[in-house]
Amino acid sequence: MSSVRTTCPYCGVGCGVLATADGVIAGDPEHPANFGRLCSKGAALGETLGSEGRLLQPHIAGRPASWEAALDTIADRFARTIAAHGPDAVALYVSGQFLTEDYYVANKLMKGFVGSANIDTNSRLCMASSVAGHQRAFGADVVPGVYEDWDEADLVILVGSNAAWCHPVLFQRLIAARAQRGTRVIVIDPRRTATCEGADLHLALRPGSDVALFAGLVVHLADAGTVATTWVEQHTSGFAAALATARQTAGTVGAVAAITGLPEADIAAFYDDFARTERVMTVYSQGVNQSSSGTDKVNAIINCHLTTGRIGRPGMGPFSVTGQPNAMGGREVGGLANQLAAHMPFDDPAAPDRVRRFWRAPRLATRPGLKAIDLFDAVLDGRVKALWIMATNPAASMPDAPRVRAALEACPFVALSDCSAWSDTARYADVMLPAAAWGEKDGTVTNSERRISRQRAFRPAMGEARPDWWALSEVARRLGWEAAFPYRCVAEILREHAALSTFENDGSRLFDIGALAGLSDEAYERMAPVQWPLPRGQSGGGRLFGDGRFGTADQRARFVATAWQPPSSAPDPSYPLVLNTGRVRDQWHTMTRTGTVPRLMTHADGPVLCLHPEDAARFEIDAGDLVAVESRFGETIMPARIAPEQRSGEVFAPIHWNDWFTSSGPIARIVGGAVDPISGQPELKATPVRLRAIRMTWRGLLLRRRAGPVDGDFYWARVPLDGGVAFELGGWAALPEGAALEAWATALLGAPAEAERLDYADPARGLFRWASIREGRLDGCLFLSSAGGLPERATLAAFLARPLGDDERLGLLAGRPAGAPASQGPIVCSCFAVGLRTLHRAIREDGLSSVDAIGAALKAGTNCGSCIPELKQILRDADTPAVSSHD
Ligand code: SF4
Numbered sequence: 001m002s003s004v005r006t007t008c009p010y011c012g013v014g015c016g017v018l019a020t021a022d023g024v025i026a027g028d029p030e031h032p033a034n035f036g037r038l039c040s041k042g043a044a045l046g047e048t049l050g051s052e053g054r055l056l057q058p059h060i061a062g063r064p065a066s067w068e069a070a071l072d073t074i075a076d077r078f079a080r081t082i083a084a085h086g087p088d089a090v091a092l093y094v095s096g097q098f099l100t101e102d103y104y105v106a107n108k109l110m111k112g113f114v115g116s117a118n119i120d121t122n123s124r125l126c127m128a129s130s131v132a133g134h135q136r137a138f139g140a141d142v143v144p145g146v147y148e149d150w151d152e153a154d155l156v157i158l159v160g161s162n163a164a165w166c167h168p169v170l171f172q173r174l175i176a177a178r179a180q181r182g183t184r185v186i187v188i189d190p191r192r193t194a195t196c197e198g199a200d201l202h203l204a205l206r207p208g209s210d211v212a213l214f215a216g217l218v219v220h221l222a223d224a225g226t227v228a229t230t231w232v233e234q235h236t237s238g239f240a241a242a243l244a245t246a247r248q249t250a251g252t253v254g255a256v257a258a259i260t261g262l263p264e265a266d267i268a269a270f271y272d273d274f275a276r277t278e279r280v281m282t283v284y285s286q287g288v289n290q291s292s293s294g295t296d297k298v299n300a301i302i303n304c305h306l307t308t309g310r311i312g313r314p315g316m317g318p319f320s321v322t323g324q325p326n327a328m329g330g331r332e333v334g335g336l337a338n339q340l341a342a343h344m345p346f347d348d349p350a351a352p353d354r355v356r357r358f359w360r361a362p363r364l365a366t367r368p369g370l371k372a373i374d375l376f377d378a379v380l381d382g383r384v385k386a387l388w389i390m391a392t393n394p395a396a397s398m399p400d401a402p403r404v405r406a407a408l409e410a411c412p413f414v415a416l417s418d419c420s421a422w423s424d425t426a427r428y429a430d431v432m433l434p435a436a437a438w439g440e441k442d443g444t445v446t447n448s449e450r451r452i453s454r455q456r457a458f459r460p461a462m463g464e465a466r467p468d469w470w471a472l473s474e475v476a477r478r479l480g481w482e483a484a485f486p487y488r489c490v491a492e493i494l495r496e497h498a499a500l501s502t503f504e505n506d507g508s509r510l511f512d513i514g515a516l517a518g519l520s521d522e523a524y525e526r527m528a529p530v531q532w533p534l535p536r537g538q539s540g541g542g543r544l545f546g547d548g549r550f551g552t553a554d555q556r557a558r559f560v561a562t563a564w565q566p567p568s569s570a571p572d573p574s575y576p577l578v579l580n581t582g583r584v585r586d587q588w589h590t591m592t593r594t595g596t597v598p599r600l601m602t603h604a605d606g607p608v609l610c611l612h613p614e615d616a617a618r619f620e621i622d623a624g625d626l627v628a629v630e631s632r633f634g635e636t637i638m639p640a641r642i643a644p645e646q647r648s649g650e651v652f653a654p655i656h657w658n659d660w661f662t663s664s665g666p667i668a669r670i671v672g673g674a675v676d677p678i679s680g681q682p683e684l685k686a687t688p689v690r691l692r693a694i695r696m697t698w699r700g701l702l703l704r705r706r707a708g709p710v711d712g713d714f715y716w717a718r719v720p721l722d723g724g725v726a727f728e729l730g731g732w733a734a735l736p737e738g739a740a741l742e743a744w745a746t747a748l749l750g751a752p753a754e755a756e757r758l759d760y761a762d763p764a765r766g767l768f769r770w771a772s773i774r775e776g777r778l779d780g781c782l783f784l785s786s787a788g789g790l791p792e793r794a795t796l797a798a799f800l801a802r803p804l805g806d807d808e809r810l811g812l813l814a815g816r817p818a819g820a821p822a823s824q825g826p827i828v829c830s831c832f833a834v835g836l837r838t839l840h841r842a843i844r845e846d847g848l849s850s851v852d853a854i855g856a857a858l859k860a861g862t863n864c865g866s867c868i869p870e871l872k873q874i875l876r877d878a879d880t881p882a883v884s885s886h887d
């Protein structure tokens with residue numbers, strides 16, 4: 001079967017993928033973002049193409065409906081709301097999962113035709129501070145560097161970036177360069193993450209103190225005589241003011257140490273290394289952006305590169321890596337509430353008229369709209385009365401999720417376009433539209449180095465799913481704007497987007513992809529990845545600002561005077577710990593895609609609160625206990641993990657798990673706080689919380705073929721399996737007794753009446769076991785224990801997928817049927833399913849002592865490389881006696 005060239009739909013690295021209709025996936029060796037490499041998530045894309053969880057037809061008021069009826073309803077509710085309350089009473093909330101063509105049509109519809117800039121995106125939670133920082137410093141939202149810089153730098157500083165897990169292919173590129181040329185790596189992050197493995201220096205600074213650290217670096221560079229004086233004078237403005245402001249709070253290493261909590265020697269080592277290294281890159285991501293001072297953090301970093309003139313040349317410069325696959329494409333379109341279109345801001349006096357003429361727009365929005373946090377506040381207080389949410393799940397991802405849910409509940413009309421029926425937002429939708437998913441839709445995405453690549457369809461759309469640009473155009477047509485939304489295919493949309501980027505562009509707008517405005521449909525179909533800027537008739541691309549000319553009116557880069565301020569939401573005696581949130585290696589966003597893949601769930605199989613051993617002792621929490629985590633926004637209950645890599649006083653939880661996957665719900669239900677005053681990006685990494693240990697009176701393991709939900713006043717986490725699903729259970733109340741226990745178990749198992757039932761009970765030891773067998777196969781089983789000692793999930797899971805032999809039936813309730821495979825323990829290498837126990841055994845018995853030796857013996861780490869940092873950690877731990885106790 002022939003393969004199609006497309007692009008991975010996950011992170012902003014933007015890896016090229018070769019895909020076949022039957023789901024065979026490989027890295028594209030010709031794509032310049034990855035040259036054939038994929039990480040564990042990308043490599044498992046073929047396993048996400050099933051129908052599980054898909055929304056397959058439109059719904060109105062929870063009932064199936066036709067596309068005609070659903071689109072008519074959206075158009076009618078929008079028209080009536082606009083007529084009664086004005087254009088600002090409606091809004092779109094869209095997504096970095098959108099393709100650029102979807103974004104373009106949505107932005108044009110809202111800003112050009114509805115007449116409101118109330119279109120914002122989940123990129124507000126991801127990249128808004130980088131956008132604002134770039135605009136302040138460069139006069140345009142531009143990442144100056146390219147991925148080759150990762151190969152050519154001598155020093156790479158990773159700030160607030162767990163690149164080993166969140167941008168694995170780029171991180172592996174850095175590791176390869178390190179092996180070849182000895183690149184030094186410094187990681188700046190409150191947590192010791194996988195990215196720190198092998199780094200030359202880890203600066204575990206206090207959350208929110210980054211501005212002081214980089215302000216101190218500017219002071220050090222000035223005092224050490226490493227200012228690029230001539231370059232600064234010729235190509236920048238504001239240096240003296242920025243330096244004076246930096247001196248106020250970060251004038252000495254001692255002052256920086258007091259704010260950041262870092263040892264003075266480590267700060268001095270970092271400053272010295274930066275000062276003496278010409279080829280230095282500073283890479284930053286969500287740890288910088290998702291902060292109430294995110295924009296200042298970005299500018300504090302950029303200031304250091306402007307001070308030394310190290311920008312836009314090989315191996316140097318600030319480098320923002322985007323979280324989402326097409327956050328950059330959305331920024332190019334202008335799909336944020338505070339941008340107009342195609343990198344033209346609202347405050348450019350010529351821009352509104354230019355865009356109005358280009359679009360022939362009857363009522364162009366002339367002022368910014370509501371950013372995400374403000375938008376949902378406006379929904380809650382009734383200013384916004386009709387909301388169309390597309391390709392995102394704000395009920396699970398927006399901070400202070402209870403408030404967002406209250407807003408959705410109160411909103412007179414909510415439409416939701418999604419490919420997943422599992423979205424936590426679905427329960428609030430009056431109309432649901434089934435969106436085409438990755439592999440079914442066509443368009444372009446832009447990655448972190450400004451490279452535009454095609455996402456191509458390689459399978460027919462499932463059910464009645466349709467692309468988002470088509471649904472938007474259909475609603476626009478129903479609102480009377482058919483002539484402006486005549487699109488028959490995505491190529492037409494890209495041509496128009498490219499033409500707008502170059503329309504009356506005298507070179508002052510760096511975002512120029514005019515060369516794509518004349519692409520034929522056939523050329524669009526064949527289009528190879530290209531990097532902007534692409535002025536008409538030129539090849540373009542490459543690094544920007546190397547000539548010292550920037551996107552400001554005077555072409556000078558601007559230093560921004562950044563002064564460290566204490567975090568607005570600091571811990572206090574009532575909420576003494578700081579909750580940080582982030583990603584795990586093998587999951588993506590709210591798991592609507594990755595959560596369907598059993599092997600991606602073997603690395604981390606449920607929500608978990610990571611806390612330092614000192615905090616565990618202080619709050620009397622043991623590993624595996626449940627813990628109630630409470631903030632001023634709400635409370636959730638999840639298992640604890642004792643994690644020495646945490647700073648004492650700080651805890652961490654992943655962002656992915658949500659209502660479909662766990663009783664804990666999304667961590668966003670307790671996260672919140674201040675918003676960056678410039679970018680509008682909310683603080684997601686520093687919520688004050690308190691903890692309360694919850695003693696479990698019983699634990700349980702439920703496996704069944706049926707995927708439906710479980711419910712009750714206990715903890716549960718869903719784990720997909722081949723042929724079924726497992727639920728890890730834990731309760732704090734006493735188990736019911738007698739007939740009530742039987743009835744409860746029967747309801748959990750959900751087996752049909754004709755199923756054969758096996759059971760075993762030892763009330764004195766608190767052990768209860770049930771299994772139901774149907775058509776010779778295990779239909780479900782439930783193990784409850786008051787004293788621990790549950791069977792291995794992986795051992796039993798094998799029997800959901802194949803018939804049971806007689807001897808296997810006998811051993812079923814013992815939890816270890818005859819013939820069951822030995823458990824490997826938690827999977828470390830997802831590509832080759834190599835578990836922790838297998839690794840421990842091989843290290844101990846075969847004497848494996850290096851990552852290469854493990855790769856040769858077990859293949860672990862030899863494909864995507866995402867697990868290499870953990871393999872190194874396991875090898876190091878192998879010297880300690882604790883390892884053997886795991887086996
Ligand atoms: Fe996809 Fe992984 Fe590449 Fe990111 S690094 S684009 S998730 S394959």
